[in-house]
Amino acid sequence: MTSRTAPLAVLFDRDNTLVADVPYNGDPELVRPMPGALEAVAAVRAAGLPIGVVSNQSGIARGIVTREQVDAVNARVDELFGGFDTWQVCPHGPDDGCLCRKPAPGMVLQAAEALGVDPARTVVIGDIGADVGAAHAAGARAVLVPTSVTRQQEVWAADAVASDLRDAVRMALAGDAA
Structure with missing residues (x-):
């Protein structure tokens, strides 16, 4: 992998990337940073880049959590991390055919637009292939941070893989995302 142009924005997946995954979490008290x-x-x-979150939240479509509960969890994440410049949440289910649910590009494109940056100068950091797929579909770059839920095929398919989130950010800021 060769070094590329440094990004103008970094987007993070929420569950299993920023915070420990609690399936269909609607309780802000359960939020724990990774x-x-x-x-x-x-x-x-500190690098002066805008940051955002792109998160599939199919529990809304499934009727397991409400949008208000997801928003309350996101507000807790904002509180713990010092706020994000944009939040993009897909409330749809896997079979809804929307353009926002990762690996579709919608949320990445919306985040880049909200931040006023070219998607090609944006890096998405996440823990599964859908995060990488959404980045590439939007013309952005990606760094995969494997967790216990990441399939081995997703690791093999990713062009940029980090050992942990700090390494992923180091790669992103150095222009080493793919």
């Missing part, structure tokens, strides 16, 4: 996540986000902020 190891190194607070420092990783702080490093992007």
Whole structure:
């Protein structure tokens, strides 16, 4: 992998990337940052880049959580991390055929527009292939941070893989995302 132009924005997946995944979480009290996540986000902020979150939340479509509950969880994430410049949430289910649900490009494109940056100068950091797929579909770059739910095929298919979130941010800021 060769070094590329440094990004103008960094987007993060929420569950299993920024915070520990609690399936269909509607309770802000259950929000726990992933190891190194607070420092990783702080490093992007210290670099002067806008930051955002792109998150599939199919529990809304499934009737498991309400949009208000998801918004309350996101507000807690904002509080813990010092705020994000944009939040893009897909409330649809996997079979709804929307253009926003990762790996579709919609949320990445909307985030880039909200931040006023070219998607090609944006990096998406996430833990599964859908995060990487959404980035590439939008013309953005991606760094995969594998967790216990990441399939081995997703790791093999990713062009940029980090050992942890801090490493992913280091790669993104150095222009080493793919």
